[in-house]
Amino acid sequence: MKIVNPFLRDLKGDKIVSVYWFAILFIVAAAVVYMVISFYGKPYDIRGVEADILTTKMADCLSEAGYLREGVLLNDFQDNFLEKCKINFQTEDVYGWREQGQYYLEVNIFNFVSGQIISSFNTGNSNLKESCKLSGETLPACLERTLYSLDRNNNQYAINILSIVKKTEKNVQ
Amino acid sequence: MFNKLLNKNNRGQTGETITWIVATVIIIVILLVSILIASVYLGNAKKFSLTKQADSLASKSFFSYLLTKDSTGVNVYEQLKKEQLDSKIKLGDNVKNLGEKVFSPYRTNYGVFVRLTNKVGDNWAEIIEPKTIIPKKNWADFIGDKIKLDDDKYVSMSLFSKY
Numbered sequence: 001m002k003i004v005n006p007f008l009r010d011l012k013g014d015k016i017v018s019v020y021w022f023a024i025l026f027i028v029a030a031a032v033v034y035m036v037i038s039f040y041g042k043p044y045d046i047r048g049v050e051a052d053i054l055t056t057k058m059a060d061c062l063s064e065a066g067y068l069r070e071g072v073l074l075n076d077f078q079d080n081f082l083e084k085c086k087i088n089f090q091t092e093d094v095y096g097w098r099e100q101g102q103y104y105l106e107v108n109i110f111n112f113v114s115g116q117i118i119s120s121f122n123t124g125n126s127n128l129k130e131s132c133k134l135s136g137e138t139l140p141a142c143l144e145r146t147l148y149s150l151d152r153n154n155n156q157y158a159i160n161i162l163s164i165v166k167k168t169e170k171n172v173q
Numbered sequence: 174m175f176n177k178l179l180n181k182n183n184r185g186q187t188g189e190t191i192t193w194i195v196a197t198v199i200i201i202v203i204l205l206v207s208i209l210i211a212s213v214y215l216g217n218a219k220k221f222s223l224t225k226q227a228d229s230l231a232s233k234s235f236f237s238y239l240l241t242k243d244s245t246g247v248n249v250y251e252q253l254k255k256e257q258l259d260s261k262i263k264l265g266d267n268v269k270n271l272g273e274k275v276f277s278p279y280r281t282n283y284g285v286f287v288r289l290t291n292k293v294g295d296n297w298a299e300i301i302e303p304k305t306i307i308p309k310k311n312w313a314d315f316i317g318d319k320i321k322l323d324d325d326k327y328v329s330m331s332l333f334s335k336y
Contacts (some may be wrong), residue, residue, distance in 0.1 A: 020193065020197075024197070027200070027204065033209055034208055035212075038211045039211055055230070059229055059230050059231065063233045065239045066240045067237070111272075146230070147234045148233075149234075149237045152240055
């Protein structure tokens with residue numbers, strides 16, 4: 001009869017426990033790596049801030065010291081308003097951004113008293129405007145804001161500025 | 174004797190194994206919960222927003238509002254200059270209505286109020302009511318503009334977050 005020493009069996013158990021500990025260690029490490037990637041792997045969505053900056057820049061150009069900038073209602077200004085307001089829509093040449101156009105800017109000027117539209121001008125990728133009616137994270141960021149202004153003859157205006165920034169590929173994943 | 178020893182050892186090992194299995198299950202459950210939280214709540218697109226020190230559009234509207242003249246050719250700024258801080262404001266309804274209309278677009282994002290106030294801000298008269306409860310926060314949470322009318326008389330426009 002073969003006599004089995006019970007203390008030798010315990011040594012085998014120790015080996016199994018060591019393997020188990022390694023397995024747990026790897027599982028915990030993998031979980032931590034996954035959590036870090038899932039948090040830091042997502043990009044910051046800065047399109048809202050970019051649209052806000054675009055709106056502010058446009059407002060600065062249209063209204064100076066409380067008065068509507070001279071010539072805003074003329075075609076000469078409206079045809080080249082990006083240049084006149086020192087705004088450019090240049091983007092990085094990735095994901096075909098340059099061909100598609102990543103920005104849209106629209107200005108509507110209303111008579112403040114009657115609410116009638118006086119003037120409207122826009123530039124950029126007008127297809128983006130459709131997405132403002134929809135909701136979802138992967139859609140372009142839209143920002144519509146209004147400011148009040150007047151001209152030197154005390155004519156009052158409500159100026160509506162719509163800014164849209166697409167750039168979904170880099171800001172939303 | 175050996176058999177007795179072996180039996181005792183086996184029971185001990187079974188108990189130990191159950192402890193390990195329970196510990197493993199607890200570890201895996203904790204990890205899964207952490208992963209779920211990380212991917213559902215923290216894994217969403219991270220919105221980046223700047224702490225605003227001013228609202229350019231509201232400020233521009235405020236300046237234009239003060240420059241607006243009434244039918245007699247006197248602008249709001251001049252009318253406010255004549256007002257006494259301690260007595261009830263006698264501004265015409267048209268000035269108040271104009272203010273309400275000018276600042277109504279900002280009410281979707283902010284609470285808005287316009288006041289005639291002294292330098293310290295402990296004495297004031299409302300021109301445009303906030304319409305919502307003003308939160309008891311630091312004054313640093315408010316953004317806006319303050320324009321001097323007289324030695325100790327100012328007109329201020331304040332915006333505060335409603336949420």
